[in-house]
Amino acid sequence: MPNSAINMRFMTQRLMIAMRRDDETVLTYITKSGEKTRHITLIDPAKQAPKVAAERALTAIESGSSMIFVGGSTDTPDEIVHATCTAIQEMLELRIFAASQSPDSDEDQWKVPVVLFPGGSHALSPAADAITFMMLMNSRERRFLIDEQLRGAPYIDKFDIDPLPTGYLVCHPGGKVGEVGQADLIMPNDVDLVKSYSLTAAMYGFKILYLEAGSGADSPVHEDLIRSAKSTSGLTLIVGGGIRTPDQAKLAADAGADWIVTGTLTEDADDLKDLAYKISAINFFLSN
Ligand code: 1GP
Secondary structure (H helix, E strand, O other): OOHHHHHHHOHHHHHHHHHHOOOOOHHHHHHOOOOOOEEEEEEOHHHOOHHHHHHHHHHHHHOOOOEEEEEOOOOOOHHHHHHHHHHHHHHHHHHHHHHHOOOOOOHHHHOOOEEEEOOOOOOOOOOOOEEEEEEEOOEOOHHHHHHHHHHHHHHHHHHOOEEEEEEEEEEOOOHHHHHHOOEOOEOOOOHHHHHHHHHHHHHHOOOEEEEEOOOOOOOOOOHHHHHHHHOOOOOEEEEEOOOOOHHHHHHHHHHOOOEEEEOHHHHHOOOHHHHHHHHHHHHHHHHO
């Protein structure tokens, strides 16, 4: 379906979603300080049917995730991304309504942003609340520095989804995103380089810096790199790639990550019960 058709069809739905969080923008929600390290569950729309994605997202939120990212694979068409965002938003609306009818339930628990984490300008949906509008800062390719952004910006503007100004840095081992994005990988001892990148990101006015080790990485972003990036003020730090265990999440949090992302953990879970167990364990460690 062309973007314009998606736009028309879901205009009403978009208004409903926007009213859900009228007191706070997604950017404010993400960047507010004084919070403990929070957890993001990344759902790759290419990896399961939209209904299953929505069930996984709800389980993740119930287990302590504070945000859902939708994205990952580089070649997922708009339609799949949109169907996934829509399914998640519809289930969240149902949960909010159900919670509002019960004195014992907290409807705010379900007011969690659904944010696009795109592999390029193609994977967009007006059913999302926001998008990480990223520059892959250590790419050698003009395409990932500015061209994809030029293509996507008019649609983001038309869809009226919040762009989240984000510097994206791919660190060793980098995985597929490092290869496709033609990144000069940041090595574990490149602390000065990360400091320069983080200063540059702040000077460009980016509000978020995302340190990525690559989905499925056998080792997460090194703590020294997180510590170095954290020493630059004015940036909210997201760290993802290769985080599987509570200990790994805790190491990243202690080094200064404001947000931890896990994706493969969700895909590898045996079922929703196993997923709840794994995400709860991570969130327990992040809270203590
Ligand atoms: C998102 O790439 C991460 O930044 C997700 O990585 O799939 O290894 O959790 P995992």
